Amino acid sequence: MYRTLSILVLVFVSAISPHRVVGQATWTDAQKIANAVTAAPSFISQNATIMEWQNGKPVTLRAGTNGWMCTPTNPAKEGNEPMCVDGEWMSFMNALRSKAAPQVKRVGVGYMIAPGGAPGSNTDPFAKEATPDNEWAYDPPHVMVLVTDPHELEGMPTKRQNGGPWVMWAGTPYAHIMVPLAPPKK
Numbered sequence: 313m314y315r316t317l318s319i320l321v322l323v324f325v326s327a328i329s330p331h332r333v334v335g336q337a338t339w340t341d342a343q344k345i346a347n348a349v350t351a352a353p354s355f356i357s358q359n360a361t362i363m364e365w366q367n368g369k370p371v372t373l374r375a376g377t378n379g380w381m382c383t384p385t386n387p388a389k390e391g392n393e394p395m396c397v398d399g400e401w402m403s404f405m406n407a408l409r410s411k412a413a414p415q416v417k418r419v420g421v422g423y424m425i426a427p428g429g430a431p432g433s434n435t436d437p438f439a440k441e442a443t444p445d446n447e448w449a450y451d452p453p454h455v456m457v458l459v460t461d462p463h464e465l466e467g468m469p470t471k472r473q474n475g476g477p478w479v480m481w482a483g484t485p486y487a488h489i490m491v492p493l494a495p496p497k498k
């Protein structure tokens with residue numbers, strides 16, 4: 313039964329894969345949920361709360377049971393960047409959205425392992441587009457880690473192209489470790 317279900321879910325997800333929905337600005341809740349659960353391994357995302365941001369506020373699309381929260385990608389934006397995060401990352405994302413200082417109380421883990429990835433700045437947490445010096449490029453599918461003390465990030469690479477994990481938004485209150493699952497696109 314579970315196997316049949318997962319095959320059905322796979323078929324459904326591939327039917328709404330990002331390249332088909334470029335230009336389509338809205339999804340049904342079912343489409344949002346199907347996309348959001350691809351952000352993490354299914355044993356996590358199948359029991360996660362699925363939510364989305366509406367006018368800066370989190371809105372629950374499906375209640376979960378395991379403390380993880382997944383959000384769909386924005387189909388109106390380039391790329392595919394759903395995420396599944398723990399409580400620390402959730403409060404970090406809240407802080408980021410309101411441009412407040414994040415309060416990280418313990419190590420946080422987030423999954424963004426869906427195929428595709430999405431473009432963004434590696435230096436400016438609030439960048440919306442490329443500038444000559446904001447290292448705008450594709451972030452590959454990845455796991456991301458928050459630390460409680462920025463000193464723990466000292467000495468880690470800060471560029472995507474270093475060939476392994478790196479610190480994104482280094483030197484800002486939003487610095488965190490990116491653990492890529494694929495090489496960054498050139």
Ligand SMILES: [Cu+2]
Binds near residue numbers: 424454456
């Ligand atoms: Cu990420």
